[in-house]
Amino acid sequence: MRVAFVGKGGSGKTTLSALFARELARSGAPVLAVDGDINQHLAEALDPGAGPFTAPPLAAHTGEIKDLLRGTNPRIASREAMIKTTPPGRGSRLLHLLGDDALHARHVQQVGGVPLMVTGAFDESDLGVACYHSKLGAVELYLGHLVDGPGEYVVVDMTAGADAFASGLFTRFDMTFLVAEPTRRGVSVYRQYRDHAAEFGIPLAVVGNKVTGEDDLLFLKEQVGDDLLTHLALSPWVRSAERGTPQGELESANRHALTVLRETVDARPKDWPTLHRHAVEFHLRNARAWADTATGQDLATQVDPEFVPGPASLT
Template structure:
């Protein structure tokens, strides 16, 4: 299952992404965390200490990723003609979670024991000339070519706010957790995300964070309604962990909230047809908007009408 954490900047979505990934790993589940935020802090939140995190960033190796994933697909003759929304077809290289393949071997490193891939930060050459979403192309292609199985999890820390809708990446998940603080600003992003998500039938569940009492919880229930799945209370353990002096473990209520999140994910049926339909829809949107002109090709031709998504494609 693919899970995204979104929310207002400062809401705690990176912290929640890390807590959930570590919670899954502790249970013995196969899990991959992906840092898709412009502020690359997920490695530290997972427990990486010392020097810089050394995983080669996806955003810096996009051409190589395209070349690998296109495989022998005759509809994608070169990396130059492949864009971030190009869906897989017959001949494409499909991935198994944490498989023994070139992409995972190159880009996955462990942070606090959790396998992690990163998109990479803005560097000096990007400033003023590039959009961060261009770096997210590697994540979009990865999820588009991934065939994850039962009991496997991908946890993605997304960009902050409604900015996550600037690409089709938001349609690549089985469930999206929106982290909301009990403030008006905290729930404003929820309303934006809810309205955009409804247009495409995207399932979201709200996770209240930094709740300090009944008044906070009542506020979230009034503002969010039935979309509120669970909440986490203010956590001295998380604060101590962020200060490098963690001891003991996460509070009982917050551990219970993580169990609720996992139960919600596990209860979602895997809908390969919808995932692929969204991939095709956003590929056509991008082709018409800019990519046909940029490549000089009709990229609608890249859609393989006979491709069957999901496990059957592996054979």
């Protein structure tokens, strides 16, 4: 299952992404964490005492990733003709989670017991010439070509705020958790995300964070209603971990909230047809908007009408 954590900057979505991924890994579940936030702090959140993350970022090798994923698909003539939304077809190289392939071998590094891939930071060479979402294209391609199985998890720390809607990446998930603090600014992103998610049928649940008492919880319930799934209390353990000196264990109430998140994810049916339909829809949108002109090709022809998404595609 693919799980996204979104929310306003500073809401704690990176912390929640790390806590959830660590909890999954601790249980023995196959899990991959992906840092898709411009600030690139997920490695530190997974293990504040870890050394530098040395695996190369996905965005630095987008060309090679395209070559790997297009495989022998006759509808994709070259890496230049493959854009971030190009959906898989017959002949495409499909991936197993943490499989024996060049992409996972090059880009995955263990941090705090969790396999992690990073998109890459926004640096000076990008200023004025690129947006951060161009870097997220490699993540979009990865998820588009991943055939994850039962009991497997991909946990993505997404960009902050409504920027998550700048690409079709937000439709690539089985479950999206919106992390919200109990303040007006904390829930401001919720309404934007709720409306966009409803338009595309994206499952969305709100996770309250840094809750200090009944007043905070009541405020969240008033603001988001039944979309409030669970909440985490303001955590001394998280604060000590962020300082690099974790004391004891995560509080039992907060661990219970993580259990609720996992139960919610596990209860979702895997909907391969919808995932693929969204991929095709956003590919055609991009083709019409800019990509046909940029590549000089009709990229609608990259859509393979005979391709069957999901495990059946592996045979």
